[in-house]
Amino acid sequence: MTVSNYLINLIRSTVRNEMPMEKPDDISWQDLFELAKYHQVGELAFFSVEKLQNKPEGEDKQQWMREHERCEVIDILQREEAEMIVEAASKKEIGILPLKGYIIKQIYPKTTYREMGDLDFLIEPGKVDEMDSIMKEMQYAADDVGLEESHDVYKKDPYLVVENHRRLLPPSEENHWYTDDIWERLESESTNPYHKHMTWTDFYLYHLLHFEKHYSMGGCGIRSIVDHYYIMKELKDKIDWDFVKEILPKMNYVEFEKMITDLTLALFEDGEMTEELEKALKFMIKSGSYGTFEEYQRFEFENYKKEMGIKTKKGYFFRRMFMERERMEFIYPSLKKHGWLLPFLWIHRLFKAVFTKRGKVKNEMKGIKKL
Secondary structure, eight states: OOHHHHHHHHHHHHHTTOOOOOOOTTSOHHHHHHHHHHTTOHHHHHHHHTTOSSOOOHHHHHHHHHHHHHHHHHHHHHHHHHHHHHHHHHHTTOOEEEOTHHHHHTTSSSGGGSOOSOEEEEEOTTOHHHHHHHHHHTTOEEEESSSSSSEEEEEETTTEEEEEESOSSOTTSTTHHHHTTHHHHOEEETTEEEEEEOOHHHHHHHHHHHHHHHHHTTOOOHHHHHHHHHHHHHHTTTSOHHHHHHHHHHHTOHHHHHHHHHHHHHHHSSOOOOHHHHHHHHHHHHHOOTTOHHHHHHHHHHHHHHHHOOOSHHHHHHHHHSOOHHHHHHHOGGGGTOGGGHHHHHHHHHHHHHHHOHHHHHHHHHHHHHO
């Protein structure tokens, strides 16, 4: 059994509230801990580790406990800070929509199960400058403000990172047409007209858009599959599936939704794990969780060294720009039938990165220098 397979077994045991299997002798606690942290699923694994008869001992135990305590503190800080940001915006009569992880947390059995790298909000059109003033009044330092096409980034040490979005998807994204008028479809909280919510149908579709965006950039992992599991489990009766079925072909997401749903069922229910799903899972295991980019680079660089003999930073950078066809096929399924498209899709991926994820490209360049 591989480290990743055992980690998934621990997560499955947590989400299904089952007893986990004991750790195989050939898997080290250190490797398991690093992979769980790399995918931001340490808490999900921790609650199963605590049920084992043969628990980690000594420094291994302390490492798991320190990370567990850190995650609990961050969870409390992030949730409290989110409430204060919404309150501050509302006092200034600025519409604000909490996004992504903060909302997904609420549908997990425990909010600590769902780790977040940052807090995301959509800000009412025309109110971004006012929101910038609020963030600075709340002692946030501007990190990337005015540099990203769709959002501004603020930080407050030691743990808080906030992204205030001007739009859900930049105009360069092919499905931006669906989210461009999202503000007109938002609902208001009954006691606060400035605190906005998506319908659960829009929430699901945006989850798919966000999932695929990071998947296509090689930056999502196990945590995204667990998100999909809980959305399917907790929101299945709240989503307009007829509308979803109608809109997915227009987004060109039918195949993607089927793949991640089948993979989710194979991992956490009793679905069949096919060869294609195994390949997709391997791709996601290598990609890592969005938000742990330094770990991702170190992990990926080591894999390239072992599997491809790439030993230099230049070689790693070149491979990141021009990924092997097997990985590109998961991003662009049309490659499976039309291999001649590979060079053109390399160029498409590079332009997509430059125009939609400039901040991530910049961070990757900084990270490569540190390898």
